[in-house]
Amino acid sequence: MNVSSRYSRAVIVPLLLAGVLLGVPIAVGIAYLVAGAAGWVGSTVPGVAGRVLTDAAVWRSVMLSMWIATAGTAIALIGALAVALLFGGDRRLDRLAQRVTALPLPVPTVATAVAVLLLLSQSGWLSRVAAQMHLITTPAQFPALVYDPWAIGVIVAVVWKEMPFLALVALSLQSLRGTALIDAARTLGATRWQATRAITLPLLLRGMAPSIVAVFVFVLGSLELPLVLAPSSPLALPMLIQERRQALGADSHAEAYAIALIATVLAVLAALLHEKLRSDA
Amino acid sequence: MTFVRTPITRSLLLLALATFALAPLLMLIATSLARGWFYPVVVPSGIDGSAWQELFTDTAHRSALLNSLILGVATALTATACALPLGRAAAGSTRVVRRAVALLAFTAVALPPVVLGVGLQLTVLTLGLGGTLFGVFLSHLVPALGYLTLVFLGVFTRWDPRLEEAAATLGATGRMRWRMVVLPLLRRPIAEALALGFLVSWAQVALTLLVGGGAVQTLPLDVLAMLQSGQDQRAAAGALALTIPALIVLSASRIVARNTSAVVA
Amino acid sequence: MSTALDVRNLCVLFGGAGRTEVAGQSVSRYTFEDPTIADMLRRLPGYHVGLVDISFTVNRGDCLAVLGVSGSGKSSLLRTLAGLQPTIRGTVLVNGADVSSQPPERRGVVYLHQEPVLFPHLSVLENVAFPMTVRGVNKQTAMHRGVEWLQRLQVGGVMGFFPESLSGGQRHRVALARALCADPAVLLLDEPLASLDPAVRRDVREALQEARAASGAAMVLVTHDLDDALAVATHITSVERFGRLSAPALAAEILEQPPSLETARVLGVYAEFDGEVCASPSGNLFRWIGGSVSAPLVAVGGAVACVRSHEVQLHRGNQLDVPALTVTSLRDGARDAVLTVRHSLGEEATLRVGSGTSVGVGEVVQVTLRHARIFPSPLS
Numbered sequence: 001m002n003v004s005s006r007y008s009r010a011v012i013v014p015l016l017l018a019g020v021l022l023g024v025p026i027a028v029g030i031a032y033l034v035a036g037a038a039g040w041v042g043s044t045v046p047g048v049a050g051r052v053l054t055d056a057a058v059w060r061s062v063m064l065s066m067w068i069a070t071a072g073t074a075i076a077l078i079g080a081l082a083v084a085l086l087f088g089g090d091r092r093l094d095r096l097a098q099r100v101t102a103l104p105l106p107v108p109t110v111a112t113a114v115a116v117l118l119l120l121s122q123s124g125w126l127s128r129v130a131a132q133m134h135l136i137t138t139p140a141q142f143p144a145l146v147y148d149p150w151a152i153g154v155i156v157a158v159v160w161k162e163m164p165f166l167a168l169v170a171l172s173l174q175s176l177r178g179t180a181l182i183d184a185a186r187t188l189g190a191t192r193w194q195a196t197r198a199i200t201l202p203l204l205l206r207g208m209a210p211s212i213v214a215v216f217v218f219v220l221g222s223l224e225l226p227l228v229l230a231p232s233s234p235l236a237l238p239m240l241i242q243e244r245r246q247a248l249g250a251d252s253h254a255e256a257y258a259i260a261l262i263a264t265v266l267a268v269l270a271a272l273l274h275e276k277l278r279s280d281a
Numbered sequence: 282m283t284f285v286r287t288p289i290t291r292s293l294l295l296l297a298l299a300t301f302a303l304a305p306l307l308m309l310i311a312t313s314l315a316r317g318w319f320y321p322v323v324v325p326s327g328i329d330g331s332a333w334q335e336l337f338t339d340t341a342h343r344s345a346l347l348n349s350l351i352l353g354v355a356t357a358l359t360a361t362a363c364a365l366p367l368g369r370a371a372a373g374s375t376r377v378v379r380r381a382v383a384l385l386a387f388t389a390v391a392l393p394p395v396v397l398g399v400g401l402q403l404t405v406l407t408l409g410l411g412g413t414l415f416g417v418f419l420s421h422l423v424p425a426l427g428y429l430t431l432v433f434l435g436v437f438t439r440w441d442p443r444l445e446e447a448a449a450t451l452g453a454t455g456r457m458r459w460r461m462v463v464l465p466l467l468r469r470p471i472a473e474a475l476a477l478g479f480l481v482s483w484a485q486v487a488l489t490l491l492v493g494g495g496a497v498q499t500l501p502l503d504v505l506a507m508l509q510s511g512q513d514q515r516a517a518a519g520a521l522a523l524t525i526p527a528l529i530v531l532s533a534s535r536i537v538a539r540n541t542s543a544v545v546a
Numbered sequence: 547m548s549t550a551l552d553v554r555n556l557c558v559l560f561g562g563a564g565r566t567e568v569a570g571q572s573v574s575r576y577t578f579e580d581p582t583i584a585d586m587l588r589r590l591p592g593y594h595v596g597l598v599d600i601s602f603t604v605n606r607g608d609c610l611a612v613l614g615v616s617g618s619g620k621s622s623l624l625r626t627l628a629g630l631q632p633t634i635r636g637t638v639l640v641n642g643a644d645v646s647s648q649p650p651e652r653r654g655v656v657y658l659h660q661e662p663v664l665f666p667h668l669s670v671l672e673n674v675a676f677p678m679t680v681r682g683v684n685k686q687t688a689m690h691r692g693v694e695w696l697q698r699l700q701v702g703g704v705m706g707f708f709p710e711s712l713s714g715g716q717r718h719r720v721a722l723a724r725a726l727c728a729d730p731a732v733l734l735l736d737e738p739l740a741s742l743d744p745a746v747r748r749d750v751r752e753a754l755q756e757a758r759a760a761s762g763a764a765m766v767l768v769t770h771d772l773d774d775a776l777a778v779a780t781h782i783t784s785v786e787r788f789g790r791l792s793a794p795a796l797a798a799e800i801l802e803q804p805p806s807l808e809t810a811r812v813l814g815v816y817a818e819f820d821g822e823v824c825a826s827p828s829g830n831l832f833r834w835i836g837g838s839v840s841a842p843l844v845a846v847g848g849a850v851a852c853v854r855s856h857e858v859q860l861h862r863g864n865q866l867d868v869p870a871l872t873v874t875s876l877r878d879g880a881r882d883a884v885l886t887v888r889h890s891l892g893e894e895a896t897l898r899v900g901s902g903t904s905v906g907v908g909e910v911v912q913v914t915l916r917h918a919r920i921f922p923s924p925l926s
Contacts, residue, residue, distance in 0.1 A: 010370070010373055010374045010375075011374050011375060011378055013370045013374075014367060014370035014371035014373075014374050014378055014382055015378060015381070015382075017363075017366065017367045017370060018367055018371065018381070018382045018385050018386075018430070021363050021364075021367060021426050021430075022382075022385045022386060022388075022389050022423070022426055022427065022430065023385055025389075025397075025401065025422075025423045026385070026388060026389055026392065026397075026423070028400070028401070028404050029392075029396070029397050029399075029400025029401050029404070029423075030400060031400075032399075032400045032401075032402075032403045032404060033396070033399065033400045036399075036403070083298070086286070086291060086294060087291070087295070093288075093291060093292070093295060096295065097295050097298060100295070100298055100299045100302050100303075101298060101302065103302045103303070103306070104302055104305075105531070106480065106524070106527040106528050106530075106531045107305075107306070107524050107527065108480075108483065108484035108501060108520075108523045108524060108527060109484060109486070110484065110486060110501040110504050110505060110520065110523060111309065111504070111520035111521070111523050111524045112305065114309065114504060114508055114516050114517060114519075114520040115304075115305030115306065115308050115309050115517075115520065116305060117508070118308045118309070118312050118513065118517065119304060119305060119308050123320045125308060125323070127320070127321075128320060128321045128322065128323045129323055131320070131321035132321060132323050139320060139321075160301070160302075160305060164302075192286075214387075214390075214391070217391045218390075218391070220393070221391070221392065221393025221394065221395065221396070222393070223393070223394060223395050223486055223487040223490075224486045224487075224501075224505075227486075227505065228505070228508060237393075238393050238394075238395040238396075238487065241393075241395045241396065241399060242395055242399075242487070242490070242491070245399055245402075245491070256399060257399065260393075260395070260396040260399050260400070263392075263393050263395075263396050264392060264396055267388065267391045267392045267393060267396070268388060268391075270391050271384055271387045271388040271391045272384065274387055274391070275380060275383055275384045275387065278383070279380060441663070443659050443663045444663055444665065446628075446630050446650070446657065446659070446663075447657070447658075447659065447663040447665075448665075448676070448680075449629075449630070449649070449650035449651045450628050450629070450630070450650045450651070450653075450655060450656045450657040450734075451651075451656060451676055451677040451680065451724065451725070451728050452651050452677050452680045452681055452728055453651055453676075453680040454649075454651050454680075457680050461676075461679075461680070462665060465667045466666070466667055
């Protein structure tokens with residue numbers, strides 16, 4: 001019956017393709033992590049998983065990465081919403097603003113890191129301006145914005161890099177929806193701000209939810225920014241993994257795999273959340 | 282709140298936005314061309330193009346640049362060629378399959394490259410590809426495929442099946458439909474996918490580091506090395522050299538988009 | 547051979563894998579006793595049976611209109627005929643050849659979607675020449691024929707434009723021209739006039755009439771609007787209960803004598819009232835509260851009369867030899883007036899008369915019927 005075979009072909013082919021192209025590399029990668037952590041590959045170091053979960057340094061890294069991702073995503077989101085609300089129209093000023101906002105999009109993360117370092121480090125440009133204005137006399141007097149425990153430099157770089165993406169999502173959601181709902185609210189007596197707060201913002205946030213999750217998880221797993229801008233203690237999670245992996249000794253390697261598995265679990269949870277939000281939208 | 286929307290306030294905000302967006306880029310340009318720019322000088326005293334020159338004359342830099350280009354182009358072409366049929370097949374399938382593929386693709390993208398790199402490191406070593414350009418290329422394919430699958434999944438979910446239906450009843454066979462209806466309408470998404478695939482590989486750091494094991498040098502790794510050894514001017518030039526092709530590739534795909542009169546995706 | 551399209555015992559499915567929607571919840575109420583169909587469906591998840599045992603023929607140059615409400619499976623019927631949906635049972639013959647297992651491109655059947663689907667990346671002329679291009683016809687000849695058809699359908703002026711800049715009526719005409727350029731044996735039109743505003747509707751109706759005159763194709767047109775069907779079609783059929791199709795009737799005659807009560811209901815232009823057919827020395831009579839009408843062809847038993855508004859005559863007072871009825875309600879509309887009349891014994895009937903009637907509520911009237919279509923009562 002050529003119809004039922006056509007139907008099952010429609011289901012099997014994509015699953016097969018996806019399995020081979022995507023599933024296999026991911027599965028293999030994770031399998032090696034598991035094997036490495038359990039000690040089946042490389043030298044055996046039993047009890048590594050337990051050690052990693054109780055290691056304070058690991059948790060400090062997790063906290064730092066979480067902080068960077070949360071703060072960075074939140075500020076980028078606020079900026080993106082502001083751009084969408086203030087410059088969401090069709091006039092020349094709006095279009096100029098949209099184009100300016102989109103500038104950072106293609107810039108590779110490494111380049112962003114370098115630029116932010118040059119701007120915000122204690123011998124960076126802002127520090128020099130402060131010196132010229134006689135606010136400080138030595139570089140050390142400039143507040144530590146990079147390599148600092150609050151990872152301000154990293155967060156600034158995250159905001160610079162991710163706000164354009166979120167702004168673009170917000171702008172396209174807005175242009176799709178149009179002004180019908182706002183107009184309706186305003187004819188019912190709401191002020192522009194009330195209509196924005198009660199209608200536009202919630203709808204925007206709901207539509208942006210998958211993108212927000214995506215940005216959060218990208219920042220969480222990014223190596224380039226902490227590598228250049230973040231402190232060496234505590235290390236951001238990706239850096240911790242890399243450090244333990246490069247270190248000598250089977251212990252560290254196994255720990256690296258175990259920590260990487262924690263990050264994997266976080267990533268998979270984020271992926272599930274993203275997919276759920278995407279299909280709800 | 283009405284004061285926020287006045288033209289003056291909006292212009293000022295636009296200025297602030299522009300400053301914020303341009304500052305890092307201007308900083309890179311300035312640093313890459315500045316001669317002997319030391320603390321606490323705010324404006325550099327002279328222009329010195331030596332860093333740029335070195336970027337293209339130094340053999341090590343040149344080979345890193347070449348590696349990045351090769352990896353970028355190879356990743357773009359391969360990932361696009363694989364993701365297109367996958368996206369189409371998944372979009373035409375049941376809802377469960379669509380979601381499963383989307384989930385898988387997003388996982389490939391959401392997994393920190395460090396994690397993926399650590400995992401693939403051993404695989405690549407086992408296959409004897411450790412420290413080779415090909416091994417790095419294979420690792421770059423994973424996130425690239427993830428991104429591009431999501432792109433094509435979106436394209437084909439929004440696809441109008443009636444176009445091919447109409448073509449079929451008008452007498453066009455499968456191959457003809459593909460050549461005369463589907464492909465022309467895919468010109469724009471393919472251009473965007475190639476650009477995105479290129480960028481994913483071009484800007485990649487973690488995977489190259491871990492799978493290449495230091496033996497494969499690419500432009501972003503070069504920039505990091507220069508930064509870590511305190512060569513700010515060269516690092517800035519390298520960062521710009523990293524950025525400019527990205528800008529070109531994206532505008533090129535946008536030009537293709539504008540010239541394609543068909544807007545399906 | 548004048549029979550262009552011959553459909554035999556076709557079974558039409560709804561639904562399928564992917565993003566096709568299942569049309570019409572009424573499908574679940576259909577039952578079918580045939581175990582082989584049930585068995586086949588089990589191997590096709592997501593499909594439901596819509597129409598069963600569909601058989602009809604359409605000759606060259608004729609146009610069959612299929613009437614029915616939305617969701618009744620009319621679109622699925624066309625799509626099955628076109629080959630866009632699978633055929634699990636039945637045969638479709640085009641010009642005598644069995645195309646039931648052929649893909650759409652080899653059937654000689656062109657399907658026109660409800661919204662005209664033009665290729666956005668091709669100009670109007672390239673669109674129209676498309677069927678010739680895919681057949682390998684030399685480009686110049688293809689363009690030439692394309693121009694001919696565009697001019698014949700009065701849209702020669704837009705040949706250089708792209709679909710996005712065309713108006714609604716123009717898009718319909720271009721799509722028609724393109725279909726006719728394929729020289730099809732059968733042309734299937736899926737609700738071509740639905741959701742069009744009156745001016746465009748008239749325009750496209752004319753285009754369809756021109757198309758029918760210009761080509762020798764057999765047309766099957768699906769619509770829920772009787773006026774559209776009457777304007778374009780030569781024969782009319784309708785989708786009835788349990789997924790059947792009524793026997794096609796000539797469009798010119800269908801209003802006079804619809805083939806069944808269900809079809810009459812689908813046509814929607816009659817007022818119905820109940821009565822009974824009794825035997826009498828002069829033949830069977832249909833008795834209702836307002837009198838009786840001869841019904842020679844209808845069996846004795848419960849029956850329903852279908853009457854159009856201009857066939858009802860109201861007479862004031864009580865002079866005729868028929869029962870007197872009291873008007874209990876009256877609603878005057880733009881096209882006709884609906885009134886309820888009551889017999890002295892309490893039974894009521896609803897009538898439709900021409901609008902602007904001078905009869906008022908409470909008045910006593912008598913009714914004569916110039917013409918009535920009598921059908922046996924449906925077994926509900």
